[in-house]
Amino acid sequence: EVQLVESGGGVVRPGGSLRLSCVASGFTFDDYGMSWVRQAPGKGLEWVSGINWNGGSTRYADSVKGRFTISRDNAKNSLYLQMNSLRAEDTALYHCARQVRYCTSASCQNYFDPWGQGTLVTVSS
């Protein structure tokens, strides 16, 4: 069974740091890119960051660029998100998700399947 399990969430003060982890099982981890997607309480989904299969290419939403760093350790089947300079608006449930990539004649795109249950990050003083 394909499974993604996040950990590392918690309560942190504004300006603080937190490192999230996601452990994958049930599939060949280094065959896939991975992403973090967050959901603020009662709100919709927001893509945060993505990384390709070997960590050589990373992307970030403008809202977290310069503050968050995505990385992976394929030997440990693990994905990480280092979050620095946290703000109240970063409060959310953070999901890791496997990127399923496909290419057409025009472009390569991806969708997310499956998703982990998420780890809650609360930024509050």
Place this chain on the structure above:
Amino acid sequence: QSVLTQPPSVSGAPGQRVTISCTGSSSNIGAGYDVHWYQQLPRTAPKFLISDNSNRPSGVPDRFSGSRSGTSVSLAITGLQAEDEADYYCQSYDSSLSGSVFGGGTKLTVL
């Protein structure tokens, strides 16, 4: 404010058909990027539903279908069941933002 626009809510009686639209701009759906759909049941993680506009993976009931006509994209659910009550999200790629974007989500209520 989400990059992709969905109606906040839709509703229908059991057995009826509902559609959920997803509207974007010239840097995402209008640029020809595909749209994917997810279902989020209460208090659960999102679940992948439809890929590249209309492809339904095995395991997803054929009551769910996606369609695209030009820049108009929608998810249709026929034969509504109580278990379909959930939030539904569309997702695409945005070339200006260089990343994935989601719609704001549509809450489906089965009356």
